[in-house]
Amino acid sequence: MTDRKRGYGGVSGSSKDALVAELREATRNRRQRPEAAETPRPAAQPRGVKPFDFSELPAYRELRMQRAAADMMGIGNPFFRAHAGMAGASSVIGNRSYINFASYNYLGLNGHPAVDAAAKAAIDRYGTSVSASRLVAGERPIHRELEARLAAVHGVEDAIVLVSGHATNVSTIGTLLGPKDLILYDALIHNSVAEGARLSGAARLSFPHNDWKALATTLEKIRHDYERVLIVIEGLYSMDGDMPDLARFIEVKSDNDAWLMVDEAHSLGVLGATGRGIAEHAGIDPTSVEIWMGTLSKTLSGCGGYIAGSSALIDFLKVKTPGFVYSVGLAPALAAAAIASIDVMEAEPERVAKLRDNGLFFVEEARKAGLDIGLSQGYAVVPVIVGGSAQAAVLADRVFQRGLNALPIIYPAVPEKAARLRFFVTSSHERAEIAEAVRITAEELAAVKAAGSVLKQLVNR
Known part of the structure; x- marks a missing residue:
């Protein structure tokens, strides 16, 4: 028996019947398994299209340059350091205990x-x-x-x-x-x-x-x-x-x-x-x-x-x-x-009073040591103003090596010439810890400034 007249698109009648039968069978199967019909097919990826590479952002490139410069100078990244437990007047970072002035637990109530x-x-x-x-x-x-x-x-x-x-x-x-x-x-x-x-x-x-x-x-x-x-x-x-x-x-x-x-x-x-x-x-x-x-x-x-x-x-x-x-x-x-x-x-208002005493003591010790504390009035927040962002980063690294955790604040958080280490004083700090922190900071800042002066002399020769 000859094939019936060709239908749409040049498909023969018998082929079309077979195709319709196949579609009906597939429809029956989908009805029996509704989840199959609901599962969307993954969209085809257009050829040659790639997701944007955020490493190409100018700001990210600048960040990588800054990190590379820090690595060349041997300065560790002071940010995102993991504290092993609760951060109070002291804290454990990398299996070592540090005097901690980087947490604003002002009245020592975290962990009370x-x-x-x-x-x-x-x-x-x-x-x-x-x-x-x-x-x-x-x-x-x-x-x-x-x-x-x-x-x-x-x-x-x-x-x-x-x-x-x-x-x-x-x-x-x-x-x-x-x-x-x-x-x-x-x-x-x-x-x-x-x-x-x-x-x-x-x-x-x-x-x-x-x-x-x-x-x-x-x-x-x-x-x-x-x-x-x-x-x-x-x-x-x-x-x-x-x-x-x-x-x-x-x-x-x-x-x-x-x-x-x-x-x-x-x-x-x-x-x-x-x-x-x-x-x-x-x-x-x-x-x-x-x-x-x-x-x-x-x-x-x-x-x-x-x-x-x-x-x-x-x-x-x-x-x-x-x-x-x-x-x-x-x-x-x-x-x-x-x-x-x-x-x-x-x-316990005595906690507030202790915090006030500690803040004033920090300011007094810092001034005696010749540190620039800017406008601070001794209420919990005391900056030690260094100068440039690079100097602040170097100082933060040096004091960290000596067991003191105080973070640098750099541009754009503050003006470039007003980069600093920021100390959060709490009621939990003891005077001995404050005196030690000031002494370490003053000694290391003097070393940073001396190194900077030598570098300037070499450059200007």
Whole structure:
């Protein structure tokens, strides 16, 4: 029997029948095994297309050059060193114990028995995560307990806790201000504030460090051009260890119908007789400041950030701030650790007093040794300013070899000529440890400078 007339595409009738039968059989098999039909085929890779090689980024090339230069000079990488256990006044790195000034455990509460016990109990009750945004299903009583305690510490109505200190500033500032507004911040403000200002789309200006007069002059000239104005300062500056004249900044913001935000990341637990921050230290009514910001990672032995202020501010942020609305709620153990840390801080003000004594002692010893501590007032943060970034890196390596862990702060975190070693002083340090740290730093800095002078002489010959 001859083949039937050819059908579509030149396929014979019999061949087409066989093809249809085959397709029907395949369809029946897929129905019996639905998972086979749901499994997508891998997309074919276009020929000649390769993923981007990020090592080609100019910034990465520069980083590799810096690392190569450090290797040639025999300088170990001071960053990402693994600590074998809890980092306190001393720490074990690579099976060796070091005097440690690189951790901001200001009141020695990280590892405190009451803090550890509270964190463990929270895990037993809530688990390690709340597994959702607080807005939907992550809310737990411990969150509101912590927020109430933070509000009480700052003397305001309410607070909101977020999972990242950096994101707290970025998200809050980015939410509250917009293109018709102005943000003015201290020239030495933390990166998170600058990033939040950029995100907001508002006009942004920096003013000279702690210079409330310059701020007032600027506002007199341009305040009328904007709807809302936010001024941002820190309670204790994390790179320099000094503080603003809070009363004067409150006067400036009041005279110019502006909001004032104070970042207390490094001043909570440090300033004030009971560690409540710069308002307590300066004897200022805390309700005269619109926005208080802080972190849980320094004094409060956890991780995360918070905003404290009026009930209206907090209600607004809880439904509008992306860093809160679209992020998982704070881990229960961290909330519990922060609450317990507040308990100990309030019950043992002698920790705050010991920290203050240690800070002043460090400053006195450093000055005697001829070290440049810049603007530091001896409140927990003390820089030793070296000069260039290379010198700071060399000094950090040299003191590390002698059993002292203090990290370099280099450009762009600080200006190139103001590179430094930064010392975080805690209440757990003993005077002997502080004196030893200053002695080692002074000796090694002298050696670094001497080597630099010899090198200059050789170059100039």
